[in-house]
Amino acid sequence: MASPGPLGLHRNSIGMSVGPLGAGRRGWVPRRWGSPGPRRAPTPCRMDPFEDTLRRLREAFSSGLTRPAEFRAAQLKALGCFLRDNRQLLQQALEQDLRKSAAESEISEIVIIQGEIDLALRNLRAWMKDEKASTNLVTQLDSAFIHKEPFGLVLIIAPWNYPLNLTLVPLVGALAAGNCVVLKPSELSQSTERVLAEVLPRYLDQGRSCFAVALGGPEETGRLLEHKFDYIFFTGSPRVGKIVMAAASKHLTPVTLELGGKNPCYVDDDCDPQTVANRVAFFRYFNTGQTCVVPDYVLCSPETQERLLPALQNAITRFYGEDPKSSPNLGRIINEKHFQRLRGLLDCGRVAIGGQSDESERYIAPTVLVDVQDTEPVMQEEIFGPILPIMNVRGLDEAIDFINRREKPLALYAFSNSSQVVKQVLDRTNSGIFGGNKGFMHLTLPTLPLGGVGNSGMGRYHGKFSFDTFSHHRACLLCSAGLEKLNQIIYPPYPDWKKKLINWMLSTQTCTIL
Numbered sequence: 341m342a343s344p345g346p347l348g349l350h351r352n353s354i355g356m357s358v359g360p361l362g363a364g365r366r367g368w369v370p371r372r373w374g375s376p377g378p379r380r381a382p383t384p385c386r387m388d389p390f391e392d393t394l395r396r397l398r399e400a401f402s403s404g405l406t407r408p409a410e411f412r413a414a415q416l417k418a419l420g421c422f423l424r425d426n427r428q429l430l431q432q433a434l435e436q437d438l439r440k441s442a443a444e445s446e447i448s449e450i451v452i453i454q455g456e457i458d459l460a461l462r463n464l465r466a467w468m469k470d471e472k473a474s475t476n477l478v479t480q481l482d483s484a485f486i487h488k489e490p491f492g493l494v495l496i497i498a499p500w501n502y503p504l505n506l507t508l509v510p511l512v513g514a515l516a517a518g519n520c521v522v523l524k525p526s527e528l529s530q531s532t533e534r535v536l537a538e539v540l541p542r543y544l545d546q547g548r549s550c551f552a553v554a555l556g557g558p559e560e561t562g563r564l565l566e567h568k569f570d571y572i573f574f575t576g577s578p579r580v581g582k583i584v585m586a587a588a589s590k591h592l593t594p595v596t597l598e599l600g601g602k603n604p605c606y607v608d609d610d611c612d613p614q615t616v617a618n619r620v621a622f623f624r625y626f627n628t629g630q631t632c633v634v635p636d637y638v639l640c641s642p643e644t645q646e647r648l649l650p651a652l653q654n655a656i657t658r659f660y661g662e663d664p665k666s667s668p669n670l671g672r673i674i675n676e677k678h679f680q681r682l683r684g685l686l687d688c689g690r691v692a693i694g695g696q697s698d699e700s701e702r703y704i705a706p707t708v709l710v711d712v713q714d715t716e717p718v719m720q721e722e723i724f725g726p727i728l729p730i731m732n733v734r735g736l737d738e739a740i741d742f743i744n745r746r747e748k749p750l751a752l753y754a755f756s757n758s759s760q761v762v763k764q765v766l767d768r769t770n771s772g773i774f775g776g777n778k779g780f781m782h783l784t785l786p787t788l789p790l791g792g793v794g795n796s797g798m799g800r801y802h803g804k805f806s807f808d809t810f811s812h813h814r815a816c817l818l819c820s821a822g823l824e825k826l827n828q829i830i831y832p833p834y835p836d837w838k839k840k841l842i843n844w845m846l847s848t849q850t851c852t853i854l
């Protein structure tokens with residue numbers, strides 16, 4: 341029988357802390373390490389397994405514990421220690437979930453999280469500092485500033501495709517901003533979820549109930565969302581994003597929605613096909629195509645397609661060898677459901693490169709499809725796998741029209757030797773992020789925000805953008821308790837001379853003059 345630990349965490353048989361929110365539903369938590377088998381049905385035991393933990397987190401926040409810079413910095417350092425101490429364990433978990441190579445795990449998960457932690461630690465006090473605001477004549481003697489304060493209790497819901505990065509990078513922002521946090525990793529990346537639930541709570545918060553890991557899938561997350569949070573940060577599909585936003589609206593909780601969709605990639609006739617193929621293949625097949633910002637499809641002329649196909653084949657062979665299935669650098673599809681979905685997409689258009697699959701390993705070869713129709717499923721849904729359809733267009737205008745007739749994408753790419761062409765695509769379209777002759781390397785820059793627009797999401801994060809996302813920007817005006825005589829000017833009645841004077845004093849021109 342598990343016994344409650346100091347955080348309300350429960351100890352399992354190997355002495356590790358497990359997520360407190362799973363504690364009332366022990367059926368979900370101690371799943372077998374790496375077992376991709378079905379989750380055991382939750383044992384009905386209490387009406388609301390979340391209530392106690394959430395109350396404790398709220399009490400901790402109300403006590404003011406998380407507000408001081410020292411506490412925030414200690415949390416960030418503890419998160420860094422978690423990464424360093426458990427590097428091998430985390431790599432193993434990622435390998436079990438996605439057959440991710442150690443190199444990919446480093447590049448796209450661990451190093452990025454560590455970079456975010458280091459940046460937050462270096463800048464924490466500067467970010468927390470009140471920002472002075474200018475005043476007008478009426479408030480000339482007052483002090484106007486923006487005070488960054490934590491929202492309170494924050495819920496972070498993450499997907500499975502970068503199960504560490506997309507869980508812990510938002511966590512860095514939430515901790516830096518001084519919030520209490522409930523982390524809800526994806527139930528589909530089971531091994532990573534388990535490390536986060538069992539090991540991370542031993543590092544964070546050291547027994548003072550500011551942090552918890554909630555486990556479960558749609559049903560459990562739905563129940564969690566019935567509770568009031570002060571901020572919800574969701575990364576996942578637009579379909580679930582709508583569910584999260586609807587639940588948040590019941591409590592008027594602000595949200596960040598980091599969603600997905602179909603990312604177009606325009607390839608101009610004026611390009612070096614091998615350079616384009618290298619860059620497109622690298623990021624299309626990275627993480628086995630299970631990346632939200634990669635090009636979902638290519639738009640180019642039939643002539644450019646003919647030059648691009650051998651170049652893409654060349655790039656794929658160089659990256660993954662003659663037999664990509666045996667490459668240590670190519671992962672696997674997350675689960676059977678997604679494998680079957682992707683295998684169905686291979687029937688669209690005509691396979692020009694790849695097309696092989698092996699159900700026993702959930703393997704799908706790096707694939708390029710041509711002769712694809714706009715109405716086929718591969719052009720109707722987000723692919724999220726190692727399949728790249730090429731759609732033919734007659735030039736830039738048709739490509740831009742094609743892009744603009746669809747939902748605003750998370751990412752959009754343009755490849756051309758002409759900077760004018762790249763600029764035109766940038767100027768005449770919308771997307772969350774934009775890459776000109778470049779892949780998703782901008783995700784390594786915390787100086788650039790990540791966030792969608794329209795159907796691909798709302799809000800942004802990374803670096804200081806994360807801190808700002810998880811902080812309420814409180815507008816403050818502090819005025820002397822005395823000097824009441826000066827205020828007489830704004831009190832009624834308002835004869836003409838007074839109206840003119842007030843208008844002048846309130847006008848922005850006066851504050852710039854002064």
Ligand code: NAD
Pocket residue numbers: 497498499500501502506524525526527556557558559561562575576577578579580581583597598599600601631632722724750790792797
């Ligand atoms: P998903 O929307 O199915 O699940 C995301 C999270 O929501 C998971 O934790 C899951 O448990 C939970 N969830 C699922 N169904 C739910 C429901 N009905 N009610 C409440 N919660 C529910 O997404 P996914 O399959 O994990 O990830 C793939 C999607 O995420 C793709 O669309 C991809 O583009 C997107 N994505 C976006 C970004 C980004 O930064 N914008 C990053 C990675 C992935």
